[in-house]
Amino acid sequence: MSILTVKQLTKQFGGLIANNNIDMDVQKGSITAVIGPNGAGKTTLFNMVTGVYQPTSGDILLNGESLVGLKPHQVAQKGISRTFQNIRLFGAMTVLENVMVGMHTHLRSGLFHTIFSTPLMRKEEKEAKQEAYRLLQYVGLESLYNEEAKNLPYGAQRKLEIARALATKPKVLLLDEPAAGMNPKETAELTKLIYDMREQLQLTIILIEHDMKLVMEISEHIIVLDHGEKIAEGTPDDIRNNEKVIEAYLGKGATTAS
Amino acid sequence: MKKWLNVFEQNKRIQATLIGAYIATTFISLYLAQKSVVAFLLLLSSLLFLYFTSFSNRVKWGIGILVLSVLLPLAASQGEAYQSYMEVATLVGIYIAMALGLNIVVGLAGLLDLGFVAFFAIGAYTYGIFATAQANNFMPFGKYPLSGESFWIFLIVGCVVAAIFGVLLGIPVLRVKGDYLAIVTLGFGEIIRIIFNNLDKPVNITNGAMGLASVQPPKLFGIEFMYPSQFYYVVLVILLLTIFIVRRLEYSKIGRAWKAVRENEIAAQAMGIPLVRTKLMAFAVGASFSGMMGVVFAAKQTFVDPTSFTLLESITILVMVILGGMGSVPGVILGAALVTILNLQVLTELTNWLNQLSLSGVVHIPDALSPAKMQRFIFGLILIVFALYRPQGLLPAKNPRFDEKELKSGVTNVADGKEGAKGVYFNG
Numbered sequence: 001m002s003i004l005t006v007k008q009l010t011k012q013f014g015g016l017i018a019n020n021n022i023d024m025d026v027q028k029g030s031i032t033a034v035i036g037p038n039g040a041g042k043t044t045l046f047n048m049v050t051g052v053y054q055p056t057s058g059d060i061l062l063n064g065e066s067l068v069g070l071k072p073h074q075v076a077q078k079g080i081s082r083t084f085q086n087i088r089l090f091g092a093m094t095v096l097e098n099v100m101v102g103m104h105t106h107l108r109s110g111l112f113h114t115i116f117s118t119p120l121m122r123k124e125e126k127e128a129k130q131e132a133y134r135l136l137q138y139v140g141l142e143s144l145y146n147e148e149a150k151n152l153p154y155g156a157q158r159k160l161e162i163a164r165a166l167a168t169k170p171k172v173l174l175l176d177e178p179a180a181g182m183n184p185k186e187t188a189e190l191t192k193l194i195y196d197m198r199e200q201l202q203l204t205i206i207l208i209e210h211d212m213k214l215v216m217e218i219s220e221h222i223i224v225l226d227h228g229e230k231i232a233e234g235t236p237d238d239i240r241n242n243e244k245v246i247e248a249y250l251g252k253g254a255t256t257a258s
Numbered sequence: 259m260k261k262w263l264n265v266f267e268q269n270k271r272i273q274a275t276l277i278g279a280y281i282a283t284t285f286i287s288l289y290l291a292q293k294s295v296v297a298f299l300l301l302l303s304s305l306l307f308l309y310f311t312s313f314s315n316r317v318k319w320g321i322g323i324l325v326l327s328v329l330l331p332l333a334a335s336q337g338e339a340y341q342s343y344m345e346v347a348t349l350v351g352i353y354i355a356m357a358l359g360l361n362i363v364v365g366l367a368g369l370l371d372l373g374f375v376a377f378f379a380i381g382a383y384t385y386g387i388f389a390t391a392q393a394n395n396f397m398p399f400g401k402y403p404l405s406g407e408s409f410w411i412f413l414i415v416g417c418v419v420a421a422i423f424g425v426l427l428g429i430p431v432l433r434v435k436g437d438y439l440a441i442v443t444l445g446f447g448e449i450i451r452i453i454f455n456n457l458d459k460p461v462n463i464t465n466g467a468m469g470l471a472s473v474q475p476p477k478l479f480g481i482e483f484m485y486p487s488q489f490y491y492v493v494l495v496i497l498l499l500t501i502f503i504v505r506r507l508e509y510s511k512i513g514r515a516w517k518a519v520r521e522n523e524i525a526a527q528a529m530g531i532p533l534v535r536t537k538l539m540a541f542a543v544g545a546s547f548s549g550m551m552g553v554v555f556a557a558k559q560t561f562v563d564p565t566s567f568t569l570l571e572s573i574t575i576l577v578m579v580i581l582g583g584m585g586s587v588p589g590v591i592l593g594a595a596l597v598t599i600l601n602l603q604v605l606t607e608l609t610n611w612l613n614q615l616s617l618s619g620v621v622h623i624p625d626a627l628s629p630a631k632m633q634r635f636i637f638g639l640i641l642i643v644f645a646l647y648r649p650q651g652l653l654p655a656k657n658p659r660f661d662e663k664e665l666k667s668g669v670t671n672v673a674d675g676k677e678g679a680k681g682v683y684f685n686g
Contacts, residue, residue, distance in 0.1 A: 076530035090521035105530035
């Protein structure tokens with residue numbers, strides 16, 4: 001069953017066509033990778049799906065419901081969450097607070113409850129704290145909960161972005177280069193985390209990644225973009241042997257390696 | 259030395275003795291001295307020392323309120339300078355409330371607002387127009403001025419009107435960011451002032467540059483509020499309320515959303531935070547405190563005119579926030595108090611002293627160089643020095659510290675956190 005469908009999606013920035021007629025069908029509970037050389041339009045695609053950019057034409061459907069025209073926060077409320085290629089944490093806030101921000105839409109107490117500190121609000125805040133702490137445990141950052149996010153090492157910042165995205169209780173999680181800048185050990189941990197999230201939290205995960213080992217290891221479906229066009233899609237094996245992909249992105253070595 | 263400091267930090271009894279002795283000494287010296295600005299300021303600064311003690315928050319608040327509501331007025335009431343002390347204290351309170359309002363906009367939500375005094379002006383004019391005969395010019399019904407009892411209702415009205423203008427300002431300006439936002443808000447501040455300056459024709463609403471004179475003094479149970487010593491209590495109550503609300507908001511979902519927007523707009527949106535609504539809320543809440551104090555200001559001065567709401571006022575409030583520490587409530591309170599006292603007391607006293615020196619012929623200071631005229635220079639200097647050497651302000655903002663025990667208490671099995679996460683994730 002497909003959860004996210006992208007139909008003939010096009011984005012033009014002036015004369016530049018960043019995405020041209022992209023079709024994509026993401027199965028519920030799958031791990032899908034979007035790969036391609038730099039400037040291929042991968043992040044543009046993510047930005048359109050999450051409402052940061054409005055597509056020039058085409059449609060994006062989440063469970064059959066169109067997301068085109070929605071603001072980013074509305075898309076988030078519909079159940080799509082994401083991490084960013086260039087880390088975008090709330091630097092001056094603590095690690096725990098970062099995750100608590102992710103729970104924003106699930107907390108109901110507004111101005112009145114806050115000012116009068118009603119029992120509802122206090123209960124909700126307490127539960128939010130505990131839930132945030134659990135999410136930190138889940139990604140392995142619980143010992144850093146009182147640190148400022150900007151002081152975290154790079155790999156931990158990437159993990160915190162994932163914990164924060166999980167706090168919105170998404171149906172679909174978009175990871176934009178989650179392994180960028182990580183060492184092999186951290187990448188291995190991340191691979192396991194992504195796999196676990198799908199298994200334990202029943203998430204659908206779409207990721208952009210340049211680390212081919214990671215991509216080939218965990219994704220069931222791969223979409224290859226080049227110059228804004230989709231040049232191939234299929235299973236890791238299909239992609240590895242696809243002439244067009246080898247020429248545009250993987251290089252000759254990929255067929256012989258692994 | 260360090261060892262002694264440690265002992266001092268841990269021993270509450272020593273702290274209690276010292277702060278008690280300090281308050282008592284300054285109280286007595288202010289009580290006995292006929293006119294001693296120094297003793298007055300020293301007694302006020304006991305609150306700052308109180309902030310650094312390690313008592314529980316409840317105790318600190320208790321002592322603080324005791325000092326402000328009983329000791330300070332009582333000690334000051336002995337000399338001739340009673341009303342002038344209370345005047346200063348009242349103005350300090352008004353500015354603190356405004357700075358706290360601006361702190362929400364600039365410090366928490368990260369929206370640089372250079373026209374903040376506009377909301378203060380709106381509050382002041384809201385009361386000023388209806389508490390003088392002015393409203394007769396354009397209101398088809400009702401008899402004006404309204405009686406002094408209406409002041410208490412106007413506190414709320416001023417608050418609401420300012421909040422509405424905060425939203426009205428917000429809707430167009432939130433399309434722009436950063437430097438542009440600063441310029442647009444600066445324009446808004448000036449526009450509001452110029453509108454008040456020119457709204458005497460075709461229909462005379464604000465009485466233009468002449469201002470509104472003899473604003474009705476507030477009345478409560480038949481007592482008219484005429485003196486600063488009476489307004490002092492009005493301001494004190496509103497101020498405590500403001501601090502209370504700001505504190506609550508800061509450590510809530512709303513405060514987190516403000517800070518998230520400040521830190522990274524795109525990420526905040528991706529977390530489901532509605533950008534426009536969150537920013538508008540910051541503008542509205544910030545403006546409302548300012549509007550409320552505007553009403554008090556109008557009643558206290560009994561005179562409102564556009565010259566009280568110039569750009570310099572907006573900058574002054576911003577200096578308070580930056581000096582104290584953006585986003586830090588104790589910092590902003592300290593910053594506002596310092597700047598106001600510097601403005602009203604230190605510079606004036608210094609000018610008087612220099613004038614006396616020139617009169618007695620010791621030195622000759624040209625009039626153009628008198629400290630009271632160097633306000634802008636001093637604010638500029640403060641801004642530069644703080645931007646360079648202490649951008650986080652005097653008392654930097656602190657993040658809430660969470661208690662690990664409380665956090666863990668929700669997890670049924672700590673060692674098995676992953677399972678716990680899974681369970682609650684889908685049930686909660």
